[in-house]
Amino acid sequence: MANLTAQSSRRWWRILALGTAAVLLTGASAPELSGLVVRYEHFAEDYPMEAGRSDPSRSREGWPGETPEGMARRKAELERIAAELDALDGATLTGEDRVNRDYLRELIGWRIEGIDFDERRFAFVAHEGFYNTPYSLARGLDVKSEAEARVWAERMRGIPRYFAEQRANLERGVATGWTHPGVVIDVAVAVLRNQIAVPAADDPMLASLTAYPAVRAEAQRLIEREIRPAQKAALAYIDGPYRAKARKELGIAAVLGGRAYYDFLLRYYTTTDLTAEQVHAMGLAEVQRIRAEMDKVIASTGFEGGFADWLRFLRTDPRFYATSREGLIEKYAAASKRIDGVLPRYFSVLPRQPFTIVPVPRELEEGYTTARGGGGGDFARGFAGTFVVNTSHLDQRPLYEVPALSLHEAAPGHHTHGALNNENPELPSFRRARDLLAFREGWALYAERLGHEMGVYRDAYEKFGSLSTEMWRACRMVVDTGIHVMGWSYAQARQCFAENTALADINIDTELARYIGAPGGAVAYKVGELKIVELRRRAEAALGARFDIRAFHDLILAQGQLPMTMLEAKVDAWIAARKRSGGEG
Structure with a gap:
């Protein structure tokens, strides 16, 4: 039966391939x-x-x-x-x-x-880093026997050595001037403190060992005797000697070879040859366009007051905020099911794999982003996809952003993309991976935009929430290049978000720490989305009434991930094939 299922799956994807003109x-x-x-x-x-x-x-x-x-x-x-x-x-x-x-x-x-470029000198970037690696791996475990439990417990013995290697990488960064500024260090310190504060018996690294008490007890002793001391040593170093050598400038261009490194990161993350100056100009144009759309939405409500008054209203009116952690999760669940109901109108191929919605673990939530989608889960191993929501600071998590973030992080965004990748046996594994931000995040941001066509945004507030999250990504293009190449201050960077988005203060500061710590990646979202929008418009113009929105979306998602130039070639070939066939296939 397993072989028959695999063969059926392969045939199904081959049919999809033929259905998109081969x-x-x-x-x-x-x-x-x-x-x-x-x-x-x-x-x-x-x-x-x-x-x-x-x-x-x-x-x-x-x-x-x-x-x-x-x-x-x-x-x-x-x-x-x-x-x-x-x-x-x-x-x-x-x-x-x-x-x-x-x-x-x-x-x-x-x-x-x-x-x-010796990137390992940056062993952490704000809330992400070597200190989270053991927890990330633990959450992906599927332990089905005592032997497997012992394998994981044995692997945990390597954590102190792994931490020591990462400290050596950081020390090499200190010696060469490749260090993070204080705002990034602050987040790393907070994460480590939260991890250390968890009693060893409750450590998430033990979660998969519950059915094997002897192994669990052994692993708990390992945490108490070796792993906690390694975490404390990492905290002491990062908050002490490393902080003393923190980069004074926010931008990576200030370090030796930093501009060349940033140019490389732009090429890698956007998969294009766009310069920092071009990306900055694109971002400014998008900010202007989206701001005009925002003004139209505000006018439609009859609100009296200026843009700053409107933002103050959205940030302070209690109707826009959940009153409990569980209540926020329920809002995301309701939005996701509403979206499910209209997906078949826009996609003819959808994944078998479902997703679940869970809160960010308490030890990670401080400094963690608002929401994040996983890679689609693993049907064969019995893992659903995961949509993670930050349920801390409820007065900073506006409900009018819930539909847009659900579209982006779950369906038809990251979960749909990731699950289809996992279920497509025709893709080599390197095309199923999550390396290319321009493709992966560009698609997810396009999914937010698609929500307007799908009727997901029910009122002016949710429409504004969508525009606010889009503005967030446009400001990223401006701010990332502004910080890392143009010497912007923290106040300048913060101003772009504060004056143009409805993002709460905590979200702005979280995002800025992320961009400062991980240069270049933040611009890929908009670059990828704008390319997908451009390709769709090209197909619509070329095919007219023969354009099939479901076939177009199926084509994009069937690629796994590709650089933007290769995706463009795929779409051009698809357009030509549909022209030859009269729109069929």
Whole structure:
């Protein structure tokens, strides 16, 4: 039965491929390319943290070597694979083989360039970092036997060594001037303090061991005797010697080689050759456009007062805020089910995998973003997708943003995209991974925009909430480039959000710490969304009445992830094929 199900799944995706004019070609890959893809995937398996992005089952395995020596070995293997990809005869590769070769080569190039910049010197970025890695892996565990429980408990023994390696990376950053500013350090310190404050018996790393009390007791002793001291040592170092050498400037361009690093990050995150100056100009144009749309929505309500008065009203009127953590989760659940009811009008292919909505763990919620969608879950292993909602500071979590965030993080945004990736056996694993922010986040932001067509936003407040979250992403383009290249102050960056969005103060500060700590990534959302919108408009103009919105969406989601230039080529080929076939297929 399992084989029959797998065969049916493959046939279903092949039918989808043919239904999109054979733009997604299937069948056996060229042997030479297949061998290199396998090599790359085996390479990833040697570094479980990287492999875990696309295969969470590897989360019980050893810790990666992120020392300079380990990264040098990683680079050498990547260079060998890259050289063999370059040596392939491009004339013999067609369809998806050529796409896979070109994308894998570009992906490897980015990996090598990141290693050359010695990115591991930044071992944390605000609420994300090495100190969260054990917890992230623990949440992905599916322990089904005592033997598996012991494997995880044994792996936990490596956490102190892993922390020591990351401290050495941070020390190398201090020695070379590659440190974070204080605003990023503040968040890291808060996260570590919250983790340390949890009694060892309640530590989330033990959650999967409940059915195996002897193993759990052993792991708890390990937390008390070795892991907590390692966490305390990390906290003492980051809040002490590291903070003393904190970067005074907010922007990465201030460090040696920082501008070149930022330019690389823009290429990687946007998958384009856009410069920081071009991205900044695009962001300013979007801010102006969205602000005009906001003014129209405000006028439709009959509100008397200026824009600042309107924002003050939204931020302070109790009707717009939940009164309990459970109540906020219920609002997200209701919005998600309302969205489910209209999805079939816009998608002919939807995932089998459901998702659940859960609060951000208490030890992580301080400094954590408002909401976040997972990668779609794992049907085979019995894991639903996860939509995580921050239920702290309820007076800072406006309900008028709930529909837009549900569209973005769950369906048809991240969950739908991730689950379809997982359920598509025709995609190699590196195209199912979550590496390309421009594609992944661009699609999710497009999903927010689609909510207007779908009728998801029921009143002026929810429509404004959608525009506010879109403005949030437009301001990111302006603020990220402003901070990291143009020398903006914290006050300048904050002003863009405070004057143009309905974001609460805590959300603005959380987001700014994130952008300062992780340069470049914040701009990818809008760059990707604008490209998808451009491609849809191109298809609508070219096909007229023959344009099929469901087929267009199915085409985009069938790609897994691709750089924007490759996605554009896919859509152009699809348009040409539908023209030839009269709109069928």
